Amino acid sequence: MRIILTGPPGAGKGTQAQSLSSKLQLPHISTGDLFRSHIAEGTDLGRRAKTFLDAGELVPDEVTIGMVVERLAADDATAGFILDGFPRTVAxxxxxxxxLAEQLIQINAVLDFSIADDAVVGRMLARGRADDTEDVIRRRLRVYHDETRPLLDYYSALLVSVDADGEVDEIxxxxxxxxxxxxxxTP
Incomplete structure (x- = not known):
């Protein structure tokens, strides 16, 4: 099974992806985790990604696509995967x-975790990360609404909406x- 999780930053995609990964025995592939790993290791990609992430902007497509495609080619992803934070743009x-078409496989479902912007701001501020200031969070939300929400139309045939407001277990x-x-x- 191949699943994409989408929704605004702070909607709880990462938390839910970990639970789904465990339940479904599928690798959880998170661009956020990949970026953080590269940043911590001080790689060139990590330095490039950090510049954009600190400004609340998306990492350029060519960097993100190359990294994810390389990860999807790993043996543990051949039977399926859960993508968290990718794709973020229609491109x-x-x-x-x-x-995926080259591999003769396709996405089975896109789960959209929906939540109000103010709830996202409260959640992200509560995490206490250095890069989670209210201005940066609101900028990320604007970027999400402008650049990522069009994915909902792109994936409309596969899209399933999930209310992301509430307790982790309820969600x-x-x-x-x-x-x-x-x-x-699915037929």
């Missing part, structure tokens, strides 16, 4: 579809239920 989605139950319904309704 990335097109590149992903092209890569997980909604996500598993929505995913089960999506898979059951």
């Amino acid at each position: 990335q989605a097109v590149a992903l579809d092209e890569f 997980y139950a909604r996500a598993i239920g929505a995913l089960s319904e999506r898979v059951a309704s």
